[in-house]
Every structure is written in C-alpha cells, then in structure tokens.
Amino acid sequence: MSFRVLPRAELIALVLAWAGAAGCSSCGNGGGFDAGRPDVPVAGGTISLAWSLIDDATNRPVTCDRIDPNATVFVQLSHEGTGSVESFACKPLQGTSITAFPPGAYTATAELHMPVSGQAVTIATATPQGGVVIRSGQDIGLTPVVFHVNATGRLELMLRAGAAGNCAGGAAITGFSISLEHNGDPPDTGCAPVVFALSGGGTYNANDCSSPAVTRCIAASETLTVASLPSGPYRIHIRGKKGTLDCWSNDDALRVPPQGRSLAETLNLAFASEMPGCQ
Structure with a gap:
C-alpha cells in the first residue's frame, strides 16, 4: 500500500470541509442552522390581602394606629425551598403587592411588625395559608387574616x-x-x-x-x-x-x-x- 503526502493547501481545505460537515449536523433540509426560539420571560402574578386587628384584652377591633403609626404587615410566599416577600403599611388594612411572583403553588404567611428601638419586631402572626396558586398576569386574593394583639x-x-x-x-x-x-x-x-x-x-x-x-x-x-x-x-x-x-x-x-x-x-x-x- 502506498501513501501520498498531501500538499499543505490541500490538507487545509480537507480539514475545513470536515469542520463544515460536523457543524452542520443540526442543519435542516434547507441547509441552514436551527438557532432555536428566543426565551420569553413568563409574566408573574400579584397577591392582595386584607387584615384586621383584635385586642385580646377586650376582644374588640383596634386600629393600626393603636399599635404604632409605622406598623407593617409582612407577607412571605414560600415555594419549593425558595421564597419572596412583600411588606404593606398596616393602616389601610389591605394591600396589593408591587412584587410579581413567578407562577406556581405557594404557602403564604403574614406577620404584624412594629418598630422597637429601630428594629422591626414581630408582635402577631396569622395562620399560614397553603395552596396559594399564582397565575401569570393575575392578582390572587388571599384569605383575609386576623392579628391578635395586646393593645x-x-x-x-x-x-x-x-x-x-x-x-x-x-x-x-x-x-x-x-x-x-x-x-x-x-x-x-x-x-x-x-x-x-x-x-x-x-x-x-x-x-x-x-x-x-x-x-x-x-x-x-x-x-x-x-x-x-x-x-x-x-x-x-x-x-x-x-x-x-x-x-x-x-x-x-x-x-x-x-x-x-x-x-x-x-x-x-x-x-x-x-x-x-x-x-
């Protein structure tokens, strides 16, 4: 068997031909490359929540101002080991999130916070809500919650x-x-x-x-x-x-x-x- 040594120019051309064939393994019948479709971000959804405060000493409703003018309602949505949070001013007794949460099933917890010595302190926690389903582009109303406080x-x-x-x-x-x-x-x-x-x-x-x-x-x-x-x-x-x-x-x-x-x-x-x- 005899071998022929290719000239340098022919060798380069052959290598380029092999590379082109390998690079076109995903080519369609039209001979072009399939670049795939661009990723489109999925729109999130928002939550709405209403709340009330009950004084345990009288069993009667009280205003947020009786607690603190800067009291806040802190809501956390937990989803498969991750979580997102939203904070509302307490005084309006309701709020809709600015945050858009990715679609999915969540557990929601709500806490009443007030400032003490410059720190936010939790003074009441509402019963957690499971099975909160966030849908793309929709606002989901959570079940209204009640915070029991010592006013x-x-x-x-x-x-x-x-x-x-x-x-x-x-x-x-x-x-x-x-x-x-x-x-x-x-x-x-x-x-x-x-x-x-x-x-x-x-x-x-x-x-x-x-x-x-x-x-x-x-x-x-x-x-x-x-x-x-x-x-x-x-x-x-x-x-x-x-x-x-x-x-x-x-x-x-x-x-x-x-x-x-x-x-x-x-x-x-x-x-x-x-x-x-x-x-």
Missing part, C-alpha cells in the same frame, strides 16, 4: 417646672390639674379617664377633661403611674397653679406602647412669665 401599655411620668423643684422653695406651685385625651383618628378620640398613682402618696383621678380637679403640688421627684391603659396616641394637659392662676403648663403628645410596654417620660412645664401674679 395595652403602661404610663410613668414625672413633672418638672424648674431646676429648684416644683413646690415651695422652687417653682412655688400650690397645686396641679391634669387631663388626658385620646389623640388618634376616630374612634380613638375624646377624654381618656385614668387614675394616676402618686409615688409621694395618694392618687389623682383624671376623669374630667372639661374641668379637671386640682390636687396638691406634685414634687419633681415623684412618679405618676397608670399601670394599664389602652395603647396609642394621647395628648396630656397639665396646669401648675399658684392659687387660681395657671402659671405652668404642658400640652405634650404622648404615645403609650402596646404589648404591655411602658412609656416613661419627664414632662417639662412652661412658665407663663407674662401673666400677672405668676412672677
């Missing part, structure tokens, strides 16, 4: 009229009157009758917002405590008197936290320096 808190106040103290030898206040009002959206408005326990002895019954009673001078070192009251926004009205004159005042807004937490504040009283008889 009560504690109030601890101190009053400060001056560096030398509130009573004789200091601001010379002879007596105090105090009233407390709800300061939220309806129905969380109107007078909020409470009884303050005074650490220096006795109590003060703040049950009349239109004509509050006058008690003794409350020292700057004393604490005024309400052990339990509905959480939410309030406005307090304090008058420090010299005789019948309102010489010192405070009208601060307060927010009593939920979940049995305490609000502890020192309230500074402003002096009516231009009122005759107060100097």
Whole structure:
C-alpha cells in the first residue's frame, strides 16, 4: 500500500470541509442552522390581602394606629425551598403587592411588625395559608387574616417646672390639674379617664377633661403611674397653679406602647412669665 503526502493547501481545505460537515449536523433540509426560539420571560402574578386587628384584652377591633403609626404587615410566599416577600403599611388594612411572583403553588404567611428601638419586631402572626396558586398576569386574593394583639401599655411620668423643684422653695406651685385625651383618628378620640398613682402618696383621678380637679403640688421627684391603659396616641394637659392662676403648663403628645410596654417620660412645664401674679 502506498501513501501520498498531501500538499499543505490541500490538507487545509480537507480539514475545513470536515469542520463544515460536523457543524452542520443540526442543519435542516434547507441547509441552514436551527438557532432555536428566543426565551420569553413568563409574566408573574400579584397577591392582595386584607387584615384586621383584635385586642385580646377586650376582644374588640383596634386600629393600626393603636399599635404604632409605622406598623407593617409582612407577607412571605414560600415555594419549593425558595421564597419572596412583600411588606404593606398596616393602616389601610389591605394591600396589593408591587412584587410579581413567578407562577406556581405557594404557602403564604403574614406577620404584624412594629418598630422597637429601630428594629422591626414581630408582635402577631396569622395562620399560614397553603395552596396559594399564582397565575401569570393575575392578582390572587388571599384569605383575609386576623392579628391578635395586646393593645395595652403602661404610663410613668414625672413633672418638672424648674431646676429648684416644683413646690415651695422652687417653682412655688400650690397645686396641679391634669387631663388626658385620646389623640388618634376616630374612634380613638375624646377624654381618656385614668387614675394616676402618686409615688409621694395618694392618687389623682383624671376623669374630667372639661374641668379637671386640682390636687396638691406634685414634687419633681415623684412618679405618676397608670399601670394599664389602652395603647396609642394621647395628648396630656397639665396646669401648675399658684392659687387660681395657671402659671405652668404642658400640652405634650404622648404615645403609650402596646404589648404591655411602658412609656416613661419627664414632662417639662412652661412658665407663663407674662401673666400677672405668676412672677
């Protein structure tokens, strides 16, 4: 058997011919390449959810503002080991996701969050919902959920009229009157009758917002405590008197936290320096 050594040019041409034949193994009858169809992204679907809050102490509905003005509802959809989340402001009591979730079957969980010391804290969790089917281009309404909360808190106040103290030898206040009002959206408005326990002895019954009673001078070192009251926004009205004159005042807004937490504040009283008889 004899072999012929191909010239260089013929060898290159033969290699190129083999390469062309191999590259055309997927060619159709028309002789071209089948590049396949371009991938088209599948449109996702959205979710909608409505919720309500029930105070476990009264078994009555409460507003989100009673919990916190920045309370949120956090929804997580879990799907085959992965998950997506959506967050809604609590106050509207309903929301539709901005996120579009890939089609599929999910389990949905909903939590009520409120900020505490700069961190989002879970204070209630709704019953999970399984078998939530997301369809392309559609909005799916989840079953409305109920969050059970403890809408009560504690109030601890101190009053400060001056560096030398509130009573004789200091601001010379002879007596105090105090009233407390709800300061939220309806129905969380109107007078909020409470009884303050005074650490220096006795109590003060703040049950009349239109004509509050006058008690003794409350020292700057004393604490005024309400052990339990509905959480939410309030406005307090304090008058420090010299005789019948309102010489010192405070009208601060307060927010009593939920979940049995305490609000502890020192309230500074402003002096009516231009009122005759107060100097």
